[in-house]
Amino acid sequence: MTEALLQVRALNLHFSGARTAHVLRDFSLDLAAGEVLGLLGESGSGKSAMLRALLRLHAPQNTRLSGHIHVAGQDVLALQGAALRQYRGGVVSLVFQEAASALDPVYTIGQQMVQAIRAHHAVGQAEATRQALDLLDRVRIPQARRRFDAYVHELSGGMRQRAMIALALACKPRLLLADEPTTALDATVQIQILLLLRELQQEFGLAVIFVTHDIAAAVEVADRVAVMYAGRLVEQGALAEVVQRPRHPYSAQLLASTVHAAHKGAPLPAIPGAPPDLSLPLSGCAFAPRCAHASARCHSEQPPFAWHGAHALACWNPLAEPAAAAPARAGAL
Amino acid sequence: MNTPPDTVHQDRGGPAQPLLQVHKLKKYFPVRTGGWLRQPSYVHAVDEVSFSVAKGQTLGIVGESGCGKSTTARLVARLLPPDGGKLVFDGEGVAEFRGLALRDFRRNLQMVFQDSYASLNPRLTAAQSIAFGPRVHGVTAHAAQQLAESLLARVGLEPRQFAARYPHELSGGQRQRVNIARALAFDPRLLILDEAVAALDKSVQAQVLNLLQELKAERALTYLFISHDLHVVHYLSDQVMVMYLGQVVEIGPVRRIYDTPQHPYTRALLSATPSLDPARRTLQPPLQGDPPNPIDPAPGCRFRTRCAHAQAVCQERAPELLPCGDAPSHQVACHMQQPGSGHSQAVAVPEFVPMALATGGHA
Numbered sequence: 001m002t003e004a005l006l007q008v009r010a011l012n013l014h015f016s017g018a019r020t021a022h023v024l025r026d027f028s029l030d031l032a033a034g035e036v037l038g039l040l041g042e043s044g045s046g047k048s049a050m051l052r053a054l055l056r057l058h059a060p061q062n063t064r065l066s067g068h069i070h071v072a073g074q075d076v077l078a079l080q081g082a083a084l085r086q087y088r089g090g091v092v093s094l095v096f097q098e099a100a101s102a103l104d105p106v107y108t109i110g111q112q113m114v115q116a117i118r119a120h121h122a123v124g125q126a127e128a129t130r131q132a133l134d135l136l137d138r139v140r141i142p143q144a145r146r147r148f149d150a151y152v153h154e155l156s157g158g159m160r161q162r163a164m165i166a167l168a169l170a171c172k173p174r175l176l177l178a179d180e181p182t183t184a185l186d187a188t189v190q191i192q193i194l195l196l197l198r199e200l201q202q203e204f205g206l207a208v209i210f211v212t213h214d215i216a217a218a219v220e221v222a223d224r225v226a227v228m229y230a231g232r233l234v235e236q237g238a239l240a241e242v243v244q245r246p247r248h249p250y251s252a253q254l255l256a257s258t259v260h261a262a263h264k265g266a267p268l269p270a271i272p273g274a275p276p277d278l279s280l281p282l283s284g285c286a287f288a289p290r291c292a293h294a295s296a297r298c299h300s301e302q303p304p305f306a307w308h309g310a311h312a313l314a315c316w317n318p319l320a321e322p323a324a325a326a327p328a329r330a331g332a333l
Numbered sequence: 334m335n336t337p338p339d340t341v342h343q344d345r346g347g348p349a350q351p352l353l354q355v356h357k358l359k360k361y362f363p364v365r366t367g368g369w370l371r372q373p374s375y376v377h378a379v380d381e382v383s384f385s386v387a388k389g390q391t392l393g394i395v396g397e398s399g400c401g402k403s404t405t406a407r408l409v410a411r412l413l414p415p416d417g418g419k420l421v422f423d424g425e426g427v428a429e430f431r432g433l434a435l436r437d438f439r440r441n442l443q444m445v446f447q448d449s450y451a452s453l454n455p456r457l458t459a460a461q462s463i464a465f466g467p468r469v470h471g472v473t474a475h476a477a478q479q480l481a482e483s484l485l486a487r488v489g490l491e492p493r494q495f496a497a498r499y500p501h502e503l504s505g506g507q508r509q510r511v512n513i514a515r516a517l518a519f520d521p522r523l524l525i526l527d528e529a530v531a532a533l534d535k536s537v538q539a540q541v542l543n544l545l546q547e548l549k550a551e552r553a554l555t556y557l558f559i560s561h562d563l564h565v566v567h568y569l570s571d572q573v574m575v576m577y578l579g580q581v582v583e584i585g586p587v588r589r590i591y592d593t594p595q596h597p598y599t600r601a602l603l604s605a606t607p608s609l610d611p612a613r614r615t616l617q618p619p620l621q622g623d624p625p626n627p628i629d630p631a632p633g634c635r636f637r638t639r640c641a642h643a644q645a646v647c648q649e650r651a652p653e654l655l656p657c658g659d660a661p662s663h664q665v666a667c668h669m670q671q672p673g674s675g676h677s678q679a680v681a682v683p684e685f686v687p688m689a690l691a692t693g694g695h696a
Contacts, residue, residue, distance in 0.1 A: 042534040042535070042536060042537075043505070043534055142622075156623040157398070157623065158622070158623045159623065186397040186398055186561060186623075186624065187397075187561060187563065187602060187605040187606055188397060188601060188602065188605045188618070188619065188620045188624075189397075189623055190605070191605045191607065191615055191618050191619070192618040192620075192621070194607075194615075195615065195616075195617075195618055213534055213535060214535075215535075215609060216606070216607035216608070216609050217607060219607060219608075219609055219610070219611055219614070220607050220614055220615060239611050240611045240612070243609070243611055244611070253536070254535060254536060257535055257536050257538075257539035258535050258539075258564075258609070259538070259539065259542065259562075259564040259565050259567075259568045260564050260609060261564070261567060261591070263568050264567060264568055264587075267543050267546065268539040268542055268543050268568070269539070270536060270537075270539035270540040270542075270543055271536040271539070271540075272540075274504055274506065274507075274537070
C-alpha cells in the first residue's frame with residue numbers, strides 16, 4: 001500500500017464523563033484510493049466510534065483522541081474551523097443507519113443537497129440544483145424532480161437511504177464511510193442498496209469503509225475485510241481469505257455462528273460469554289476469556305497485530321491455514 | 334414447577350388437534366386522508382389470513398415490513414381486537430360462548446418482542462419482572478420469587494448475579510433472556526416470538542436460538558416465530574408462511590418452501606438473501622422498489638405490481654391459496670400454479686411440473 005488514501009496509526013479514543021470507556025485501543029488501518037473495506041464487528045466493538053473519529057464528530061469536551069489520522073495527505077487531527085468543515089463531506093462523508101433521523105425533517109431533500117453543494121463549491125443555485133437532480137437520478141430515485149421537493153417523512157425506507165447516499169456524494173468525497181446503511185432495511189431493499197453502493201463506488205472511484213455486523217452484506221460489497229473486537233483489529237485480509245479461511249479464533253467463531261442452511265437440525269456453534277467491558281483495562285488478548293484456543297500467554301500478553309503477507313492477525317495461537325471452523329457454505333439457502 | 338394448580342394448561346384436544354387454528358383473520362386500520370368529505374381509507378394489515386400450527390411445531394412467518402406479520406401475532410395474542418375471523422385454541426374457540434375464556438387463553442400464550450429494553454419495566458428488577466405475572470394470578474411472593482430464580486437459572490443467568498439487576502444493567506442478549514424467562518413463568522403452551530432475535534448480535538443470536546430450541550424440547554412448546562431473517566426462520570421452523578401485503582402467498586413445510594418455492598415472491602425473497610459466498614455475489618436485485626402501500630390495495634393479485642410474470646388475469650382476479658403439486662400441505666396463491674386460471678404460464682391440469690427455480694439473481 002504505497003499511496004494510501006487513509007492512514008490511521010495507533011489511534012486511541014477515550015470517552016470520559018459520567019461513564020468512561022477506552023473505545024479504540026491502538027487502532028491502525030490503511031486504505032487505498034478506490035478500495036472497499038468491510039469492517040465487521042459486534043455492537044460495542046468500536047466500529048461506529050471509529051467512523052465518527054475519522055470525521056472528528058465526537059464532542060471534544062468528553063473525548064480524548066490520540067494517534068494519527070491522515071487522509072489524502074491531510075493531518076485530520078490538526079484540522080480546525082473552515083478546513084475541518086471542508087474536510088467533512090468534501091473529502092470524507094458518512095452514511096448512517098437511520099436515514100430518517102440523519103436527514104433534516106424540516107428541509108426538503110433538495111434543499112439539503114443544494115445547501116451542502118453550495119457550502120463546498122462556488123456554484124449558483126441553478127447549477128447546484130442541476131447537480132443535485134443529477135445525483136438523485138444516479139442513485140435511482142424514480143421521479144427525481146418530485147422527490148427533490150419531498151420531505152423525509154414522505155419517502156419510504158429504501159428511498160430515504162438512497163437520498164442520504166446522494167447527499168453524502170453531493171460534495172464529491174474521496175472516502176465514503178457507511179455505518180450499517182442496510183441493517184434497518186428489508187432483504188429485498190437491502191440488496192438493491194448494496195448493489196447501488198457497489199455501482200456508485202466504481203463509477204466515482206470511491207474508497208469505502210462499510211461497517212456492518214452482517215457478514216453477508218460485507219460479502220456483497222467488500223474487497224477486503226477487517227474484523228474488530230473490543231476496540232482493536234483482530235484480523236484483516238482479502239474478502240475470500242477471511243470469509244473462507246479465517247485464522248483468528250474470533251473471526252472463525254463469528255462466521256461459524258452465523259445462521260445458515262447447513263445448521264438446520266443441530267445446535268448452533270455459539271460463542272460463549274459476552275464481549276468485555278470497555279470501561280475496564282484489558283490485560284492480554286481481549287478475546288481470551290471466550291476463546292477455546294487460549295493459552296496462559298493470551299491472558300497476560302497482548303498479541304501484536306502482525307502482517308503475514310497480505311493477511312494480518314493479532315493472535316498468539318492462530319488457527320492452521322485451512323481453518324477447521326470455516327463451514328462449507330456453497331449454496332447456503 | 335410452581336405454577337398454580339389448575340387445568341388451564343392441560344392438553345384437551347389430543348395430539349392430532351392443532352394447537353392453534355386461525356380462520357380468515359382480518360384487521361383493517363382506518364387512516365385519515367384528505368378532507369372530511371373523503372371516504373375513509375383502510376390499511377389492509379391482515380386480510381383473511383388462515384393457518385394452523387400443530388402441537389410442538391414451529392411456524393415461521395416471513396415477509397417484508399408492512400406485510401402484516403406483527404399484526405397477525407398481535408391478533409393471535411388478542412392484543413388487538415380482530416375485525417373478523419376465528420381463533421381456535423386446542424379445539425376450543427377463543428372468547429366464544431362456552432369456549433375458552435380470554436383470561437385462560439392468555440395464560441396459555443405468551444409473547445416475546447423485538448425490543449428487549451422497551452418490553453421490560455425499567456423500575457422492576459429481572460426477578461420482579463418474572464415474578465410479576467404469577468403474583469397477579471395469586472402465587473405467594475415467596476413461591477413467585479423462587480420460580481423467578483429457577484427460570485433465570487434456566488435461561489442461563491445466574492440468579493445471585495442477575496436477579497436484582499434492573500434492565501439498564503443488562504446487555505441486549507441478557508435482557509432478551511429475561512423476557513423469555515418471563516414468558517415461561519406461566520408455563521405457556523404457545524410462545525409467539527416477534528422478531529425476538531433480530532436486534533441481537535450474531536454471536537448472541539446463536540446463543541438465544543440454541544436456548545429457544547432447548548426450551549421447546551424440554552417444555553413441549555409450540556412456537557409462532559416471526560422474522561424477516563430467512564436464515565433464522567429456516568433454522569428454527571417446521572412450517573413456513575410467507576406473507577405479502579396482509580395476505581398469505583405461500584405456506585408449507587420448511588423444506589418445500591426453501592427447496593422448491595412456487596410463488597414468485599417467495600423466490601424473490603430467497604434470492605435477495607445474500608449467499609455468504611464471495612464467488613456468488615448477487616448481480617441483479619430480484620425485486621425493484623419498496624413494498625407498495627397497503628392502503629386500499631387494488632383488486633387482483635397484490636404482488637402483480639412487482640411481479641415479472643404478471644398478466645391480465647392477475648389484475649382481474651385475486652388468486653386463491655390452494656394446494657400445489659403433490660403435497661396438500663404446501664399451498665400457494667398464484668395463478669401460475671393453478672391449472673385453468675387463464676395465465677399463459679399456468680401449470681397443466683393433470684401432471685404437476687415444477688417450475689425452474691429462479692436462479693437469475695446469482696452469477
